[in-house]
Amino acid sequence: MNVNHDAPIPEQQHIWKHLDRFAIEVPSWGFANTGTRFGKYLQPAAAHTLEEKFADAAQVHRLTGASPSIALHILWDFPNGIKDVAKVRELSQQYGVRAGAINPNLFESQIYKFGSFGNPDPKVRKYALDHVLESVAIARELGNVDLSLWFADGSNYPGTQNIRHRIDWFTECLAKTHDALAPGQRMLVEYKPFEPAFYHTDIADWGMALLFARAAGPQALVLVDTGHHYQAQNIEQILAWLQHQQMLGGLHFNDRRYADDDLTLGSIDPYQAFRIFHEIQFYQWEHPEATAPAYVIDQSHNMKNKIEAMVQTVLTAQELYAKACLVDYAQLATLQQECRLVEAEECLRSAFWTDVRPTLRAWRQAHGLPEEPLLALHNSGYIEQISKERCSKNQAAASSYV
Ligand code: PSV
Ligand code: MN
Numbered sequence: 002m003n004v005n006h007d008a009p010i011p012e013q014q015h016i017w018k019h020l021d022r023f024a025i026e027v028p029s030w031g032f033a034n035t036g037t038r039f040g041k042y043l044q045p046a047a048a049h050t051l052e053e054k055f056a057d058a059a060q061v062h063r064l065t066g067a068s069p070s071i072a073l074h075i076l077w078d079f080p081n082g083i084k085d086v087a088k089v090r091e092l093s094q095q096y097g098v099r100a101g102a103i104n105p106n107l108f109e110s111q112i113y114k115f116g117s118f119g120n121p122d123p124k125v126r127k128y129a130l131d132h133v134l135e136s137v138a139i140a141r142e143l144g145n146v147d148l149s150l151w152f153a154d155g156s157n158y159p160g161t162q163n164i165r166h167r168i169d170w171f172t173e174c175l176a177k178t179h180d181a182l183a184p185g186q187r188m189l190v191e192y193k194p195f196e197p198a199f200y201h202t203d204i205a206d207w208g209m210a211l212l213f214a215r216a217a218g219p220q221a222l223v224l225v226d227t228g229h230h231y232q233a234q235n236i237e238q239i240l241a242w243l244q245h246q247q248m249l250g251g252l253h254f255n256d257r258r259y260a261d262d263d264l265t266l267g268s269i270d271p272y273q274a275f276r277i278f279h280e281i282q283f284y285q286w287e288h289p290e291a292t293a294p295a296y297v298i299d300q301s302h303n304m305k306n307k308i309e310a311m312v313q314t315v316l317t318a319q320e321l322y323a324k325a326c327l328v329d330y331a332q333l334a335t336l337q338q339e340c341r342l343v344e345a346e347e348c349l350r351s352a353f354w355t356d357v358r359p360t361l362r363a364w365r366q367a368h369g370l371p372e373e374p375l376l377a378l379h380n381s382g383y384i385e386q387i388s389k390e391r392c393s394k395n396q397a398a399a400s401s402y403v
Pocket of ligand 2: 151226253
């Protein structure tokens with residue numbers, strides 16, 4: 002990328018430095034026909050093949066310059082398992098998008114009705130572990146990328162499962178997973194309070210994820226999905242704790258109004274997304290040697306056009322991140338220490354209320370990117386073109402969907 006650093010003003014320069022390093026991964030499943038558990042509205046432009054997902058991810062990166070990698074889902078993107086690695090490598094080269102986190106699928110097979118790693122049946126646990134070990138092998142082949150683990154395990158009714166036994170089974174399987182990692186490779190343990198299970202979920206919160214990760218080994222860290230919390234939970238405090246314990250591995254970004262709604266980041270509560278970036282930036286300011294967590298979008302849009310929504314999300318993430326970069330941390334530290342409450346709060350708020358959009362436009366222009374990526378997407382005709390190319394497959398899917 003050609004960077005023209007023509008004398009930005011000092012405040013801009015500071016944001017530019019951060020923006021140059023900012024990257025957020027897109028999810029392969031966000032380009033496909035996914036929806037709600039009540040059904041889905043099929044879109045003519047939705048991606049069916051892995052190549053189409055790479056092409057869409059490349060389009061988002063071309064427009065934003067901030068999404069160089071794509072998270073992959075084993076069953077959906079690797080139908081032939083490890084044999085598909087060569088194809089992924091080829092697509093990655095062809096489209097200039099790296100393969101990102103590898104997500105095993107431990108929830109779609111009928112065999113997981115009573116759980117995967119937490120299933121009382123040792124044969125099912127072995128089946129799940131074999132799948133995860135193959136996922137580790139795939140992640141290793143792709144350059145030791147992160148293994149990202151989310152479990153749908155749990156139960157719907159009190160008294161129907163032994164929660165403590167399930168802790169032991171999870172602990173054992175996670176340790177075996179950790180043993181298979183390459184040196185330096187990370188496994189991320191994600192939590193979610195409910196859904197699909199409605200009484201107990203085996204990894205329901207950050208404390209459980211933290212204990213499981215600690216027990217598994219030093220390469221296991223916690224992944225925080227912003228949609229996976231109860232209403233009113235203070236997510237940034239969770240991040241502060243995990244960073245304090247050096248246990249924050251990554252974030253899945255989306256917004257929510259009620260539960261795990263998969264809404265566009267910042268669409269409901271941009272101040273919360275800002276506070277999340279702020280908490281991470283503040284820690285980085287105090288610990289410049291610390292590795293930043295992985296940023297991944299985890300949204301499946303049912304109503305919005307998927308590529309448009311993905312570009313909008315990347316731009317929103319950049320904006321909120323840039324605002325967090327404006328917090329004067331030296332000043333904030335002093336104000337906090339001296340308990341100057343209103344001044345401390347205003348120090349944070351004034352960064353949030355700063356309009357960074359002109360700076361972002363200037364940064365894009367200097368990087369040879371479109372100043373208005375959403376407009377550029379509309380003018381590019383890309384969505385119309387892929388809609389034409391893919392609509393017959395999507396119509397066929399629509400007519401088979403009742
Ligand atoms: C499930 O709610 C989830 O958000 C998990 O985070 C997974 O990472 C993702 O969907 C795709 O399986
Ligand atoms: Mn997630």
